[in-house]
Amino acid sequence: MRVDLAYGAGGLVVDLPDDRTTVIAPVARPAVTDEAAELRRALREPVAGPPLRERVRPGQTVAISACDGTRPQPRHLMIPAILAELDGITDLGDVVILVATGTHRGNTDAELRAMFGDQVVDAVRIVNHDARDASSLRWMGRHGKDVPVWLNREWTDADVRITTGFVEPHFFAGFSGGPKLVAPGLAALETVLTLHDAARIGDRRATWGVIQGNPVHDDVRAIAAATGVTFALDVVLNREQRIVQAFGGDLLPMHAAATAAARAAAMRPVREPFDVVVTTNAGFPLDQNLYQSVKGMSAAAQVVKPGGTIVCAAECRDGFPDHGSYRDVLTSAASPEALFEEISRRTETVPDQWQVQIQARIQRHARVVMHTSFLGDADLAAAHLEQTGDIAATVRALPGRVCVLPEGPMTIPYLAGE
Numbered sequence: 001m002r003v004d005l006a007y008g009a010g011g012l013v014v015d016l017p018d019d020r021t022t023v024i025a026p027v028a029r030p031a032v033t034d035e036a037a038e039l040r041r042a043l044r045e046p047v048a049g050p051p052l053r054e055r056v057r058p059g060q061t062v063a064i065s066a067c068d069g070t071r072p073q074p075r076h077l078m079i080p081a082i083l084a085e086l087d088g089i090t091d092l093g094d095v096v097i098l099v100a101t102g103t104h105r106g107n108t109d110a111e112l113r114a115m116f117g118d119q120v121v122d123a124v125r126i127v128n129h130d131a132r133d134a135s136s137l138r139w140m141g142r143h144g145k146d147v148p149v150w151l152n153r154e155w156t157d158a159d160v161r162i163t164t165g166f167v168e169p170h171f172f173a174g175f176s177g178g179p180k181l182v183a184p185g186l187a188a189l190e191t192v193l194t195l196h197d198a199a200r201i202g203d204r205r206a207t208w209g210v211i212q213g214n215p216v217h218d219d220v221r222a223i224a225a226a227t228g229v230t231f232a233l234d235v236v237l238n239r240e241q242r243i244v245q246a247f248g249g250d251l252l253p254m255h256a257a258a259t260a261a262a263r264a265a266a267m268r269p270v271r272e273p274f275d276v277v278v279t280t281n282a283g284f285p286l287d288q289n290l291y292q293s294v295k296g297m298s299a300a301a302q303v304v305k306p307g308g309t310i311v312c313a314a315e316c317r318d319g320f321p322d323h324g325s326y327r328d329v330l331t332s333a334a335s336p337e338a339l340f341e342e343i344s345r346r347t348e349t350v351p352d353q354w355q356v357q358i359q360a361r362i363q364r365h366a367r368v369v370m371h372t373s374f375l376g377d378a379d380l381a382a383a384h385l386e387q388t389g390d391i392a393a394t395v396r397a398l399p400g401r402v403c404v405l406p407e408g409p410m411t412i413p414y415l416a417g418e
Helices: 035-044 075-086 109-116 118-123 189-195 198-202 215-227 251-266 290-301 326-330 336-345 353-365 377-382 391-396
Strands: 002-005 012-015 021-023 062-067 095-100 125-128 137-143 147-152 160-166 231-237 243-249 267-270 274-280 304-313 367-371 402-405 412-415
Touching: 002 274, 012 391, 035 075, 035 231, 035 243, 062 075, 075 095, 075 109, 075 118, 075 160, 075 231, 109 118, 137 215, 147 189, 147 215, 189 215, 198 215, 198 336, 198 353, 215 251, 231 251, 243 251, 251 267, 274 290, 274 391, 290 304, 290 353, 290 367, 290 402, 304 353, 304 391, 326 353, 336 353, 353 367
Parallel strands: 021 402, 062 095, 062 160, 095 125, 160 231, 267 412, 274 304, 274 402, 304 367
Antiparallel strands: 002 012, 137 147, 231 243
């Protein structure tokens, strides 16, 4: 059985045993014929509340939050659609686009041009959020379950605040998009560390597809609701990263509608767990580094047997990455078991700990074998991971039933009845 895995920008074809392989992919969804028209419709016919143009007055300042370069958001379509809708009301000099990096690195000028297009970059001021720059943050009080909240000043001080994102299942926040474009996207490091502390991440409800009762998403929603969003615009994408549907309006009802659409396409039940699960991190830009690829591992972990094998194909052109503390934390203990116990005992959260905590939990449950193009065997061994240059050969050498998630975390399998 030949299966096309989403890997890097070009994909990867593997040949797996026909008699014991099951492929699980999202429901196939065609893109809308006219993506620009679909975005205009969402801005003019919102899920809840008035259209965007009715919420903005001449002379007001506007801040637009957008995903960073690790996300396949169609920013080059969404931002121009908003700017066109505000034409005649808002001067471009009064608009700032904030790249909601969370704790990730800022994007370079070349990356910004690839993300937004030259026309937007040349016409509108774009700022990379920096969670570690205290001078760029404003104290907003404590919200949710006692979360200390600092947010980007350019965001809080704007008269009009617009979030833009895309919605897919998220491995501990339930779903992406919506309120996540406020926090953690535009929040201070301390705020993010609290949202992602060991207790919240370790809660069984902090998982794929769960929003209500999820301690991470409950606090994310509370922060956005308390600090204010004028209008929210999210899209649901297909495998080709084209727009299937757009949703606009008041933040929380808009996001609820978008998550319902994403859930119907992505969440797939299976009868019993598999011995081997082959997964990806949905290709570029999502598989740029090992840090992001934990999502693909987590999707596979939902349906792999205890002691089974996860094979994760992720290009990792940005390495671990080198910025941040993920690599240091990941390689700080002798085994996944020791790492998990160490994190569980910590009273303070350190940057990138949440990703390591989830990865260590997965590696305690199953063997994880990576296929990458930019990380060496020694790098992966230091992270308690194995490497294979031939996915098909590795799978054929393993006994038992095989599941393939060609789009990784774009498809979330779950055991029926759980």
